[in-house]
Structures are given as C-alpha cells and as structure tokens.
Amino acid sequence: MNDIAPVPSGDTPEGTGAPELSELLHRSARGDESAFAALYDATAARVHGMVLRVIRDPSQAEEVTQEAFLEVWRTATRFDPAKGSALSWLLTIAHRRSVDRVRSAEASSRRDTTYHDKSRTVDHDATAEAATAAMEARRVRHALQALTEVQREAIQLAYFGGYTHTEVATMLDLPVGTAKTRIRDGLIRLRDAMGVSL
Amino acid sequence: MSEIHALSGAYAVDAVNDVERKLFEQHLAHCPDCRDEVASLREAASLLPETAAVAPPPALRDRVLAEIASVRPLPPVTVETGPVEPTNVTSLAARRRRRLPALAAAAAVAAMLGAGAVAWQPWETTPEVQQRQLTAAERIAAADDAQEIVHEFEGGAVATVIRSRELGQAVITTSDMPAAPAGKVYQLWLQDPTGQMRPAGLMEPLPAQTVVLEGDAASARAAGITVEPAGGSERPTTAPLAVFDFERSV
Numbered sequence: 197m198n199d200i201a202p203v204p205s206g207d208t209p210e211g212t213g214a215p216e217l218s219e220l221l222h223r224s225a226r227g228d229e230s231a232f233a234a235l236y237d238a239t240a241a242r243v244h245g246m247v248l249r250v251i252r253d254p255s256q257a258e259e260v261t262q263e264a265f266l267e268v269w270r271t272a273t274r275f276d277p278a279k280g281s282a283l284s285w286l287l288t289i290a291h292r293r294s295v296d297r298v299r300s301a302e303a304s305s306r307r308d309t310t311y312h313d314k315s316r317t318v319d320h321d322a323t324a325e326a327a328t329a330a331m332e333a334r335r336v337r338h339a340l341q342a343l344t345e346v347q348r349e350a351i352q353l354a355y356f357g358g359y360t361h362t363e364v365a366t367m368l369d370l371p372v373g374t375a376k377t378r379i380r381d382g383l384i385r386l387r388d389a390m391g392v393s394l
Numbered sequence: 395m396s397e398i399h400a401l402s403g404a405y406a407v408d409a410v411n412d413v414e415r416k417l418f419e420q421h422l423a424h425c426p427d428c429r430d431e432v433a434s435l436r437e438a439a440s441l442l443p444e445t446a447a448v449a450p451p452p453a454l455r456d457r458v459l460a461e462i463a464s465v466r467p468l469p470p471v472t473v474e475t476g477p478v479e480p481t482n483v484t485s486l487a488a489r490r491r492r493r494l495p496a497l498a499a500a501a502a503v504a505a506m507l508g509a510g511a512v513a514w515q516p517w518e519t520t521p522e523v524q525q526r527q528l529t530a531a532e533r534i535a536a537a538d539d540a541q542e543i544v545h546e547f548e549g550g551a552v553a554t555v556i557r558s559r560e561l562g563q564a565v566i567t568t569s570d571m572p573a574a575p576a577g578k579v580y581q582l583w584l585q586d587p588t589g590q591m592r593p594a595g596l597m598e599p600l601p602a603q604t605v606v607l608e609g610d611a612a613s614a615r616a617a618g619i620t621v622e623p624a625g626g627s628e629r630p631t632t633a634p635l636a637v638f639d640f641e642r643s644v
Binding site: 232236242243258273274332335356390 | 400401402403404406407408409410411414433434435436437438439440441442443444445446447448449450451454455457458459461462463465466467468469470471
C-alpha cells in the first residue's frame with residue numbers, strides 16, 4: 197500500500213508547482229521552518245475548518261488548530277508515507293485533538309455556543325489555489341450524494357459532530373450497533389467514489 | 395466479519411469511546427486487513443474537510459510559526475538492539491496515540507466491568523482502584539518525558555513499560571501473557587540506584603493488564619518481571635523473564 201492517496205490528492209494545487217505535502221512534511225522533520233510554513237499554508241484552511249466544525253467555539257478551535265500543527269511539527273519524523281498520505285496523517289492528528297477537546301470536561305458548553313464559521317468561510321475567488329479547493333469541495337459533495345441519507349448523516353455526525361457511533365445511533369434512531377456499520381459503509385462508498393486507492 | 399472488524403469506520407473517524415478505541419487498537423496490532431482498511435477509510439475521511447474549509451486568522455499562522463521555532467522536532471523512531479535481546483527501545487511520543495490506548499485497555503475494561511453489573515474477577519479490586527490506576531497509567535504514558543520499553547516474549551506475549559522520571563512512576567502493560575505456573579505469580583521489580591531489586595507489585599492472573607509499579611521509578615535503573623511463589627518475594631528468587639533498562643533507553 198505504497199500509493200494510498202485520494203485522487204486527485206489536492207496536495208498540489210494545479211499550476212502552482214507547489215511541492216507535495218509529504219515532501220514538505222519530510223523537510224519539516226529536518227527542522228525546515230519554511231517548508232513547514234508552506235505546509236501550513238497548503239492545509240490550514242482544511243484543518244481549521246474541520247476543527248471549527250467539530251469544536252464550534254472559534255477561540256477554542258484556534259487553540260486546537262495551533263496545538264495540532266505543533267504536534268505535526270514535533271512528530272513529523274514519525275510520518276510514514278507507506279501508511280497513508282500526509283494530508284490524512286495531519287487531519288487525523290487534528291481531528292483526534294478536536295474530538296478529545298469536545299469530549300473533555302468542557303464538552304457540555306459547546307452546544308450552547310453559536311456556530312460562527314459561516315461568516316469566515318474561505319473566499320473561494322481569492323486565489324487559484326482556493327479555486328482548486330472549491331472544485332475539490334464540489335467533487336466531494338457530489339460523491340457524498342451517492343451515499344444513502346443515513347450513511348451521509350452518520351458520517352457527518354461522527355466526523356464533524358464528534359459523536360461516537362453509539363451516540364449517532366441514538367440521534368438517528370438506529371438500533372444500537374448499526375451506526376458503526378453505516379459509517380463504515382458510507383466511508384467505503386466515499387472512498388470508492390473518489391478513487392482513493394490502496 | 396466479526397463484530398470488532400465492523401468498528402473500522404467508526405475508529406477511522408474517532409467515533410469510538412475510549413474503551414472501544416483501546417480494544418480496537420489491540421485488535422489492529424494483530425489484523426493487517428483492518429489496518430489497511432482503517433488507512434483507506436482515513437484517506438476517504440480526509441476529503442471531508444474540503445467541504446468545510448475556513449481560513450484561520452492570519453495571527454494564528456504567526457503564532458504557530460513562532461511556536462515551532464522554539465520546539466525541536468522529535469527524533470525518528472529507531473529500533474536499538476542491545477545485549478538484552480529482544481527489547482526494543484523507542485522514544486514514546488509519536489507512538490503515544492497508538493500505544494497509550496493499548497496500554498490502558500485492560501484496566502479500562504476492568505473498570506467498565508467493575509462499574510457495571512458483571513463482577514467476574516476472582517480477586518478483589520474495587521472499581522475505584524482500577525479507575526485510579528487507569529488514570530495514573532494514562533498520565534504516565536502521556537508525560538512529556540515518558541520512556542517506553544517494549545519486550546516481546548517468545549510465543550507472542552508483549553510487555554511494555556513506560557516510565558516518567560518527572561512523575562516518578564512507571565507502568566507496565568501486558569498482552570497475551572501465558573498464565574504463571576500453578577501456585578506462582580508474576581512479580582514486578584524496580585532496580586534502585588545501588589542495583590538492589592525492590593518489590594514493585596504483583597501482577598493479576600490476567601493475560602492482558604496494566605499495573606502501575608510501586609516504588610520510586612524516578613531513580614530506578616531498570617524494571618523487571620520474575621516468577622515468584624504466590625504472595626510474592628522480598629528478593630527475586632528466579633532469573634528475570636524480562637528486564638526493562640531505563641538507562642539504555644534515555
């Protein structure tokens with residue numbers, strides 16, 4: 197499984213000639229701060245957008261995004277391209293931190309917090325890179341339409357809601373134990389629709 | 395497909411509780427198919443943020459870049475081989491996420507069972523004690539100076555000792571341990587700075603468990619496991635099954 201990657205990866209915005217994320221990560225591991233800055237620029241909107249969706253509170257989300265990038269910097273040497281893409285590795289770190297944050301003691305307050313991110317959505321017309329990102333977003337949304345409604349909702353609640361499959365089952369009135377199957381089936385369908393290859 | 399395999403998707407998107415995560419990670423250690431599946435499902439999940447992109451404030455970029463300038467990237471994971479085969483020594487940090495859950499699995503399950511209606515343990519352990527141990531174990535594993543030493547026994551059993559000098563504590567977690575011979579028990583030891591082996595507690599008769607070692611782990615040179623008569627000994631009476639050398643792994 198040396199070539200796991202979403203296709204297209206989104207790692208190299210077309211026309212910019214930017215280095216691959218894995219290369220940036222590799223250079224970061226050797227202490228190259230400019231490579232890390234480029235890695236940040238290429239991924240921060242996706243990382244932060246995800247973190248914000250999960251956490252909702254903007255200042256906490258900024259903290260978690262910051263912590264996640266710090267962890268990426270500290271542990272860049274441990275990234276193994278044979279086990280997955282750089283983007284997946286980085287988002288896995290950030291997602292886990294987000295979920296840990298919302299499930300920790302303060303969790304109870306988050307559902308009272310206003311959902312702020314709409315006002316700060318990326319300006320998709322700003323740069324060629326953002327335009328590519330917008331196209332990617334459309335492709336992903338399109339692929340998500342191929343999922344059943346239950347699969348789609350289960351994945352949204354799990355990934356962006358930070359809920360456990362047991363909680364998702366309750367929220368979707370599914371028999372206990374079936375939400376995990378919906379999540380898995382939905383991710384498999386998304387994976388296959390987007391041509392993520394193993 | 396067994397029940398545990400079905401968790402791959404929920405695990406890939408962190409939609410599992412702590413106990414499920416620990417159990418599934420123990421399963422992953424033995425199931426390459428699930429590892430591949432989780433990797434592929436994480437790739438799929440990594441597409442989702444495309445639909446949610448929000449640029450963070452520019453000040454965050456400044457803070458991140460200022461912060462990393464003062465933080466040294468961890469060294470890569472390397473496997474050292476030394477005179478005490480086959481103990482592999484690695485620094486913990488990057489594997490913490492994978493290891494820590496595996497570490498506390500047994501205690502977590504015991505805590506869960508202890509708290510629920512099922513009380514099948516033949517020995518007396520209150521849920522409170524188990525809970526405290528789990529918390530201590532997690533704290534040790536998460537410590538910045540955590541040192542991890544893995545010992546793989548012939549036959550597939552694995553024992554991992556994690557020591558935090560700062561916390562002055564060490565914790566051992568085992569998996570697939572064969573039962574000690576009848577009338578015997580696995581006893582834990584800490585070797586003090588003078589080379590003396592100090593009793594550090596007894597292990598429960600369980601194939602997989604997590605035990606916080608008793609005694610001063612900060613100054614200890616090593617930890618060890620021996621087989622002792624039931625009830626334990628004041629001094630080791632048999633050659634150690636495993637030695638975890640803290641000084642070699644610094």
